[in-house]
Amino acid sequence: MDLKKIAIFGCGNNACELVRTLERYKIYPSIYVDSDTCKQGTYFLDRFLIDSPECLKSIRDYFVVITPSDSASISDLLISWNYRLDRDFTLQKDFIPMVLSFYCDKMLAFIEDNELNASFVFAPNLMRMTNCSHEEIALKYLKDVSDIKDRIPWLHSIPPHIKKCYQGLSYYSDDYVRSIFTGADVIERNGTYVQADLSSTYVNVCGGMRVTTDQPDVYVHSVHFIGSSYIYGFGVEDKHTIPSCVQRKINDSNLPYCCLNHGIRGLEFCDYLNKMKTIPVSKHDFVIIYLKDEQQIKDCLMRRKVPYIDTNEYLWDYRMDSIFFDWGSHLNYKGNIAVANIIYALLFQNLRNETLHFSQEVSLDIVETEEMNDWLGKISKEVQDMKSGTIGAIVAHCNPFTYGHYHLIQIASQIVDHLYVFVISEDRSEFPFSDRYHLVKEGVRDLKNVKVLPSGRYIISTVTFPEYFSKDTNQSITMDPTTDVEIFGNKIARALNIQYRFVGEEPKDAVTRQYNKCLRSVLPKYGVKLIEIPRIEKNGNIVSASLVRKLYHEDGWEMLKQYVPYNTLQYLKDRKDLCE
Numbered sequence: 095m096d097l098k099k100i101a102i103f104g105c106g107n108n109a110c111e112l113v114r115t116l117e118r119y120k121i122y123p124s125i126y127v128d129s130d131t132c133k134q135g136t137y138f139l140d141r142f143l144i145d146s147p148e149c150l151k152s153i154r155d156y157f158v159v160i161t162p163s164d165s166a167s168i169s170d171l172l173i174s175w176n177y178r179l180d181r182d183f184t185l186q187k188d189f190i191p192m193v194l195s196f197y198c199d200k201m202l203a204f205i206e207d208n209e210l211n212a213s214f215v216f217a218p219n220l221m222r223m224t225n226c227s228h229e230e231i232a233l234k235y236l237k238d239v240s241d242i243k244d245r246i247p248w249l250h251s252i253p254p255h256i257k258k259c260y261q262g263l264s265y266y267s268d269d270y271v272r273s274i275f276t277g278a279d280v281i282e283r284n285g286t287y288v289q290a291d292l293s294s295t296y297v298n299v300c301g302g303m304r305v306t307t308d309q310p311d312v313y314v315h316s317v318h319f320i321g322s323s324y325i326y327g328f329g330v331e332d333k334h335t336i337p338s339c340v341q342r343k344i345n346d347s348n349l350p351y352c353c354l355n356h357g358i359r360g361l362e363f364c365d366y367l368n369k370m371k372t373i374p375v376s377k378h379d380f381v382i383i384y385l386k387d388e389q390q391i392k393d394c395l396m397r398r399k400v401p402y403i404d405t406n407e408y409l410w411d412y413r414m415d416s417i418f419f420d421w422g423s424h425l426n427y428k429g430n431i432a433v434a435n436i437i438y439a440l441l442f443q444n445l446r447n448e449t450l451h452f453s454q455e456v457s458l459d460i461v462e463t464e465e466m467n468d469w470l471g472k473i474s475k476e477v478q479d480m481k482s483g484t485i486g487a488i489v490a491h492c493n494p495f496t497y498g499h500y501h502l503i504q505i506a507s508q509i510v511d512h513l514y515v516f517v518i519s520e521d522r523s524e525f526p527f528s529d530r531y532h533l534v535k536e537g538v539r540d541l542k543n544v545k546v547l548p549s550g551r552y553i554i555s556t557v558t559f560p561e562y563f564s565k566d567t568n569q570s571i572t573m574d575p576t577t578d579v580e581i582f583g584n585k586i587a588r589a590l591n592i593q594y595r596f597v598g599e600e601p602k603d604a605v606t607r608q609y610n611k612c613l614r615s616v617l618p619k620y621g622v623k624l625i626e627i628p629r630i631e632k633n634g635n636i637v638s639a640s641l642v643r644k645l646y647h648e649d650g651w652e653m654l655k656q657y658v659p660y661n662t663l664q665y666l667k668d669r670k671d672l673c674e
Contacts, residue, residue: 194363198394201367201383212381214395214402215437217324217423219387222406222528225472227416229255234421249275249329249419258416259426273297274331277323277359278304286368287358289326296331304355307333308341314350317441318373320366321384325357327430329419334427336384339434340441357384363391380441386423392526401522401563408436408519408551439557469550470589477545477590483511486594486625487587489553490515491639493523495533495662498598498637501630506596507541509625514590516549520556522563524643529665536661552581562605575612583620592622599626601636632656646670 205212220226220233233255249256250272260266278292278299288302298305304326319325319337327335341353356373358365366383375381385391387406395402409432417429425433486506492499507513515538517531527548535546551557558578586592595617600606614624629636637657645654646666654663 194388194390195394197364197367198391198398201370202398202400204367204370205381208375209377210375210381211379212383213440214383214385214400215440216385216387216392216402216404216406218405218409218418218425218429218433219423220418220421222387223409223418226418227258229258229416230418233418246275255416256419259419259428263427270296274329277326277328280359286372287361287365289358298332304335304337304357305332306335306341306353306355307338308345309352310345310350312350313352315352315376315378315380317344317351317353317380317382318375319353319355319357319382319384320369320373321357321382322361322386323357323359324386324423324425325355325382325384326359327355327357328359329424330427330430334430336430336434336437339431340438343434343438344441351380363388382437382441396524396526399524403436403440404521404527405433405436407521407527407548409433436551439551466552466585469552470586473547473590476547477512477514480512480514480543480545481591484509484594485512485514485590485592486510486596487514487516487590487592488596489518489549489582490534491518491523491554492530492534493639494525494530494642494658494666495537496637496639496642496658497632498630498639498657499534500537500659501637502596502598502627503538503544504541505627506594506625507544509596510594511543513541513544513596514592515544515546516553517546518554519548519550520554520563522556525669533662533665537659552586554578559609562609575609576616579609579612579616583617583622587617587620587622594623594625596625596627598629601629603640642666 204210220230223230226234252268252271256271260271263270273294273296276294276297277289278297279290280287281290282288283302289299289304291302292299317337317340319340325336327338332338335355335357337353337355337357344351344353356369358369361369363385370381370383373381387404392402392404417425417432419426486509488503488506490499490502503513503515515534517527517534519527521527523530531546531548538544538546549555554562555578556563558581559575561575582595587595595613597610597613600610610624610626617624629638631637633656635641635657642654642657642662644650645657649670651663651667654666658666
């Protein structure tokens with residue numbers, strides 16, 4: 095397009111990403127937004143207040159408007175100023191996914207070309223949390239702290255929730271809080287951004303990188319953390335950054351890895367790739383790409399079938415106690431420890447596969463007693479009104495929820511007094527856990543003795559049964575799911591008084607057949623009876639999620655009506671429209 099001028103209305107952080115993208119194509123836009131001046135992350139934008147048609151005289155030539163605002167309101171405004179609107183009038187929701195997709199493609203190509211062991215991890219999001227403290231609930235209704243003109247002074251004033259966040263430290267003081275909310279400057283070096291060196295009691299930067307404590311003197315490989323202020327560790331001291339917390343977990347396992355913190359305050363997604371290019375990564379190193387909880391980026395990864403870790407799903411069963419210190423994803427030391435445990439569990443499995451052959455007993459050690467007890471306590475509260483009589487359980491992926499799943503759950507619910515349906519929480523499938531979980535809850539709403547629950551880390555996860563998540567691409571794999579089944583029988587079933595485990599007969603999936611065989615062998619010693627229920631058929635086809643996914647990709651909407659409930663069908667249609 096022969097663009098002479100581009101006007102951007104109020105895009106905030108996304109405006110920064112857009113400007114950088116356009117400049118790489120040698121397009122230098124004029125930025126018109128809704129505030130006078132602003133610094134967004136590491137990038138400065140000159141901004142001009144739009145309040146009259148005179149403001150647009152300088153861009154009378156052919157131009158594009160990109161806005162996150164309501165299209166009708168912006169359209170009415172421009173029409174009232176006698177501006178012609180055509181196909182080039184663009185909303186942020188239409189354009190930004192293209193920008194993100196562009197960077198995703200570039201990043202994934204770089205990862206593939208360099209054969210990097212990279213994992214995408216999304217930060218917790220306060221607005222998605224349900225198990226919040228009173229202080230965190232109050233934060234949800236606080237105006238976004240990014241709108242507070244003097245954010246640092248606001249934090250230094252020690253609002254009540256800040257004191258609650260940090261007073262658990264034995265050495266807590268108001269001065270301590272003020273010191274950890276004093277960050278190093280961001281500077282440009284060799285075409286990328288680094289933190290300026292800083293020396294203080296609690297916050298230190300050396301060689302452009304935040305100091306990671308407890309690093310081993312001797313190591314073989316590295317774990318590189320890339321991200322913004324969440325990884326850098328704004329609001330925590332050196333030893334409480336996520337890389338430092340992961341380092342201590344690795345040290346406890348005597349693994350020869352050193353964690354390195356490449357986090358930059360205010361780093362935008364468009365700069366992640368440039369940052370990666372400056373980091374020397376060896377063959378067996380790991381790269382953790384830590385991102386803000388952005389659904390648009392998740393969608394980009396899902397379209398490309400790239401797995402990622404959504405920490406929000408793991409933190410469902412974590413005991414929350416004021417871990418957020420602001421409205422978004424910034425965490426105090428408790429929150430960083432929780433996230434580090436999640437990342438470590440992922441890394442530990444990979445490290446085990448890459449470096450050492452651990453015994454089954456070591457795998458069981460991943461399930462920390464305190465964490466397990468906390469999770470079981472949370473689940474027990476969820477089902478406290480369903481503990482009498484006979485209790486059964488189903489573990490289901492529901493990728494997505496089908497009539498086959500409903501049939502299994504319905505039949506099982508008629509056999510027992512109460513039925514727990516654990517939906518696999520791992521986000522290593524085509525449809526994210528949050529969507530799958532919602533579809534199951536909606537799909538079984540008519541079955542009053544059924545309780546839908548997330549599986550967490552302890553039922554068919556990358557910790558207990560990692561092979562499960564490769565079954566779509568490798569049906570010939572031979573594996574031993576004993577760890578997962580032992581945990582269920584010995585810990586979960588006993589704690590929740592589960593007497594029955596229900597599964598569907600599996601005529602095609604070899605991995606699931608192996609799992610069912612292990613269930614049949616192990617569970618009886620814990621007093622749990624396995625019941626297999628025949629699968630239902632429609633038009634000669636077994637109703638399965640794999641068939642549904644195939645029809646979904648082929649746009650077989652008429653056939654899909656036979657295999658999925660209305661809510662699932664509508665979800666699939668909406669998702670297809672979004673992806674296209």
